[in-house]
Amino acid sequence: xxxxxxxxxxxxxxxxxxxxxxxxxxxxxxxxxxxxxxxxxxxxxxxxxxxxxxxxxxxxxxxxxxxxxxxxxxxxxxxxxxxxxxxxxxxxxxxxxxxxxxxxxxxxxxxxxxxxxxxxxxxxxxxxxxxxxxxxxxxxxxxxxxxxxxxxxxxxxxxxxxxxxxxxxxxxxxxxxxxxxxxxxxxxxxxxxxxxxxxxxxxxxxxxxxxxxxxxxxxxxxxxxxxxxxxxxxxxxxxxxxxxxxxxxxxxxxxxxxxxxxxxxxxxxxxxxxxxxxxxxxxxxxxxxxxxxxxxxxxxxxxxxxxxxxxxxxxxxxxxxxxxxxxxxxxxxxxxxxxxxxxxxxxxxxxxxxxxxxxxxxxxxxxxxxxxxxx
Numbered sequence: 558x559x560x561x562x563x564x565x566x567x568x569x570x571x572x573x574x575x576x577x578x579x580x581x582x583x584x585x586x587x588x589x590x591x592x593x594x595x596x597x598x599x600x601x602x603x604x605x606x607x608x609x610x611x612x613x614x615x616x617x618x619x620x621x622x623x624x625x626x627x628x629x630x631x632x633x634x635x636x637x638x639x640x641x642x643x644x645x646x647x648x649x650x651x652x653x654x655x656x657x658x659x660x661x662x663x664x665x666x667x668x669x670x671x672x673x674x675x676x677x678x679x680x681x682x683x684x685x686x687x688x689x690x691x692x693x694x695x696x697x698x699x700x701x702x703x704x705x706x707x708x709x710x711x712x713x714x715x716x717x718x719x720x721x722x723x724x725x726x727x728x729x730x731x732x733x734x735x736x737x738x739x740x741x742x743x744x745x746x747x748x749x750x751x752x753x754x755x756x757x758x759x760x761x762x763x764x765x766x767x768x769x770x771x772x773x774x775x776x777x778x779x780x781x782x783x784x785x786x787x788x789x790x791x792x793x794x795x796x797x798x799x800x801x802x803x804x805x806x807x808x809x810x811x812x813x814x815x816x817x818x819x820x821x822x823x824x825x826x827x828x829x830x831x832x833x834x835x836x837x838x839x840x841x842x843x844x845x846x847x848x849x850x851x852x853x854x855x856x857x858x859x860x861x862x863x864x865x866x867x868x869x870x871x872x873x874x875x876x877x878x879x880x881x882x883x884x885x886x887x888x889x890x891x892x893x894x895x896x897x898x899x900x901x902x903x904x905x906x907x908x909x910x911x912x913x914x915x916x917x918x919x920x921x922x923x924x925x926x927x928x929x930x931x932x
Contacts, residue, residue, distance in 0.1 A: 558622025558650035560594045562614070564640045564662055570601050570612050571632050573795070576768060578628040579605035586676040589625035594618045594648075602680050603628060608765045611680065611796040622650060624658060624671040634669070638662045681784055681798070688782040688789065689754045693746075699773035701746045702766065704923045705733035707891045708742035709763055715804075721766055722806040723788075724758040725751040734809045740888050743809050745922035755781070759788055760802040768797055812926060814913050817904035819877030821850055822917065825901050828857075829893050831869035832886055835859040838867040844885040845930050850905075851879045859886075882908045883930045889914075892925045 571590065579587035583606075591602040599616040602609065635646065646662040650671070660667045702721065710718040715738075722734045728751055734743040761769070772790055773779060782789035790797045832846065839846050839859035849856040852875050858868035882905060892914050893901070900917025914925040 558594060558624070558658075559619035559648065560599060560616050561619075561645050561647040562599060562616040564635065564638060564644040564646045565642065566614060567646050568635050568640075570599075570614055571628070571635060573768075574601045574603040574610045574612050575628040575632055577603035577605060577608045577610035577797075584676070586625065586672065587678075588627055588629070589672060589677065590628045590631065591623065591625050591674060591677045591680065593623040595621045595623075600680075602677075604678055605764070606678060607762055607800050608768070609678075609680070609796075609798040610768065611798070613794060613796075623674050624650065625674055625677050626658070626669060626671050630669065634660065634667055635662075638665045688784050689752060690780050690782040690789075691750070691752050691755065693749050693779050693781055695773045695776040695779050697747045697749060698779060699770060701733045701744050702770050702773060703895050704744040705735050705742050706766055706770075707735070707895055707925065708737055708740045709735040709766070710737035711763070712737075716762065716802045717760060717804040717806055719763045720760045720802045720806075721763070722758055722760050722809075724806075725755045726757050728756060732809075734806065736807060736809070736812075739885070739928050741807075741809055741812050741926040742892075743813065743924050743926075755783065758806055760804060760806055761788065761799055762802050765797060765799040769799075772797060812911075813924060814904065814906070814911060814926065817877075817906050817913065819850070819875065819880055819905040821855065821876075821903040821905065822874040823855065823871065823901045823903070825893060825896055825899055825917075827871045828901055829890075831857045831871050832890055832893070834869045835867040836886055838864055839886045843930075844887050845883055846886045846889070847881065847883045849879075849881050850875055877905075880905055880908065882912065884912065884927055885930055888927050892927075 587605055593600045597615060597618050599614050601612045644663055649659045656671055657668050658671050705721055718737050725731045731746045731749055731751055732743055733746060776792040780791040787798050787800055835846055835857055838861050841861040841864050846857055846859050854870060855873040856868060856870050860866040896916055898916035898918050902915050902917055904913045908929060911926050911928050916923055
């Protein structure tokens with residue numbers, strides 16, 4: 558087995574695919590990358606059995622073959638090699654029984670132990686499976702995932718809360734949503750036509766979300782396929798296959814407030830600055846921040862007996878009666894961090910009823926429901 562490719566391409570590919578490798582191995586083989594050389598193409602595969610990442614790139618293949626190698630080891634090796642734009646890395650496996658591969662790059666040479674491919678999980682060749690597929694715009698999927706992901710739980714616990722729901726059940730209004738039980742994010746996926754076979758809800762684990770975001774952002778079009786109750790997301794050089802979370806996602810339509818008696822409009826940058834000003838105090842009392850809302854002004858403050866008090870004032874516009882309400886500052890900041898709009902709208906009813914935040918743009922269908930905090 559012999560092949561070579563630019564070191565830069567190798568480094569980028571290994572770094573990307575290694576993110577799917579198991580951090581804590583149930584099976585030692587899951588700490589490895591599978592590398593296959595065939596027909597002038599190199600295929601790199603990493604998986605933890607929940608998510609599988611596959612990258613296929615062109616290379617100079619002199620002799621076909623395949624092997625697995627610890628992902629952490631190969632990544633450390635190739636990133637330590639002195640390189641410029643023209644540096645090439647060569648792999649040679651001259652004796653299949655020796656279980657060793659030689660890597661040569663510039664004046665660096667390594668002889669590393671490799672493992673058989675027999676214990677590595679099967680890798681589907683989705684192009685040959687005749688899967689149901691459809692095309693989706695990358696920018697629309699990226700925007701929806703970014704917005705919907707802000708309410709996803711990062712703590713251990715309910716797998717459904719550590720996930721994104723991609724709900725294609727309504728062809729005219731496909732949505733993404735997430736919830737950690739204290740907040741809910743729901744947004745519509747724009748400019749997408751969903752075939753009938755996909756018209757249901759898919760619960761995608763958080764493990765896949767970060768890499769999906771990068772995939773969507775870097776490709777104009779993404780192919781979405783369904784393979785044995787797994788979703789497949791493909792670009793010309795990359796595939797991500799993810800298992801789906803078993804369970805039922807909450808009925809987000811029932812959680813979204815149907816009406817509100819108070820509508821508050823704020824400038825996003827001013828609200829962001831005001832929240833930042835009170836965070837040093839709020840972090841000492843579970844992130845509690847108060848909103849004292851009047852007709853033309855909102856006072857944002859936090860009071861921790863052991864540390865002191867912080868307050869900030871900003872101009873605002875209120876439709877309805879004044880209200881005093883409290884929220885978790887991190888939840889509000891998470892929402893603001895994904896917005897591009899200059900204006901933020903908060904719809905409220907009472908201090909004990911959930912508040913709903915949305916962008917000022919009336920065409921946006923991004924809605925963020927936050928439970929108030931008691932004090």
